[in-house]
Amino acid sequence: MITYLHHRVTQALFSSGYLGSNSALLITVSGGKDSLALLKIICEISLTYKWRIGVIHCDHKWREDSKLNTYSVYDFIQDLQIPFYLGVSQYKLHTEEESRLWRYTVFFNIADQYNYNIILTAHNLNDRVETMFYNLFRGTGVTGLSSLALSKQISNNISLLRPLLSISQFELAWFCRHFFLPVWSDSTNFNPIYCRNRIRQDLIPYIKHFFNPRVEEHINSFLDKITLQNIYLNKYGNLYFRRVVHSEYLALHTISFKHLHPLMQNLVLMHLLQYLNFSGKIEKLLPYVKKFISLTQYNNSAIKYGTILMVKKKYYLYICEQRQQNN
Structure with a gap:
């Protein structure tokens, strides 16, 4: 049936x-x-x-x-x-x-x-x-x-x-x-x-x-609209990602990155962290990465957040995870 x-x-x-x-x-x-x-x-x-x-x-x-x-x-x-x-x-x-x-x-x-x-x-x-x-x-x-x-x-x-x-x-x-x-x-x-x-x-x-007996219906409609916006924004996020991220080393060009709108900065960083397999840590890492990029006194230096190591060298930012070695 x-x-x-x-x-x-x-x-x-x-x-x-x-x-x-x-x-x-x-x-x-x-x-x-x-x-x-x-x-x-x-x-x-x-x-x-x-x-x-x-x-x-x-x-x-x-x-x-x-x-x-x-x-x-x-x-x-x-x-x-x-x-x-x-x-x-x-x-x-x-x-x-x-x-x-x-x-x-x-x-x-x-x-x-x-x-x-x-x-x-x-x-x-x-x-x-x-x-x-x-x-x-x-x-x-x-x-x-x-x-x-x-x-x-x-x-x-x-x-x-x-x-x-x-x-x-x-x-x-x-x-x-x-x-x-x-x-x-x-x-x-x-x-x-x-x-x-x-x-x-x-x-x-x-x-x-x-408040509203049809709240689930209305929220679902709201989420449909948000999804369309996200699809549109991700399209341009991918475009800027290719412009400011090194294609071979997945390193972020910090000078070009600083000229982006804050919304596009977030999208680019989210894409980068996903490529680096940090999907489960994006919400926590995002503000720390942006702050590290903005502080000029940390040029040509490294900073550690948990097991995540961020390195600024010349114009590029590198992000990696330190693995514990088995004795």
Whole structure:
């Protein structure tokens, strides 16, 4: 049975521009309603487009029932007769951010190892709104507000797609009930120790009750506009990046950099730090790098921030990370 959600997901997938007739899709499945709905929809759509499909599940070992959760997902996947991959954390994960980084590392490694060119996650409209608040409270910029985009190029061979971003939790819950999908309730989603849960269970209901019952719809519209602005700005950010960053050494020409508008300075530095694999440290590093560039007394010198070493030599700034040597 084809529903309106099938059509909306199909439209979202093809609007990304990354899908082709020979695409291989790795679907991330937690066992919750969002990921099971996505899995069912993709499996049924793929009968038409002949995509190769695989499923990956990650066990963070946060809950006592995590193994039962894994078995539940595994049993459901076996009935579908598609490849199943399992990632199990070998060390204790302490924070939401640490867990997210570990999880995505597993996704990318499996996709690369087994030749999947598309990774699908089940983030929905509500997740997008929650992420905006979460990043806003951490002091993010405009780019961070719309960090949950429909698509993202990870490497030359792998892309990340989120085809449920315009679909609400209510619609996904209806879909799962309608098709009797074996949804696994994750108890950590109700634990107030996690910031996202407090946003979901306390903040957003408060805003809907006292300010605007359609707040999620309006924020989603706002994020669509921000995303368009970011696409436009990143286009020019890349242009200036090529002008002020050495193509071979990834060193920043400080004189040319100082003539840029402050907004373009931020974009160029963000691109540079991403190229240097400092994506997880951009928000913290950015003000320190800009301050180091502006202080003329530090010409032909070096400064250290944690494990990050910044060196100004003549006209160029070099940034690297010091690795600890094993004895």
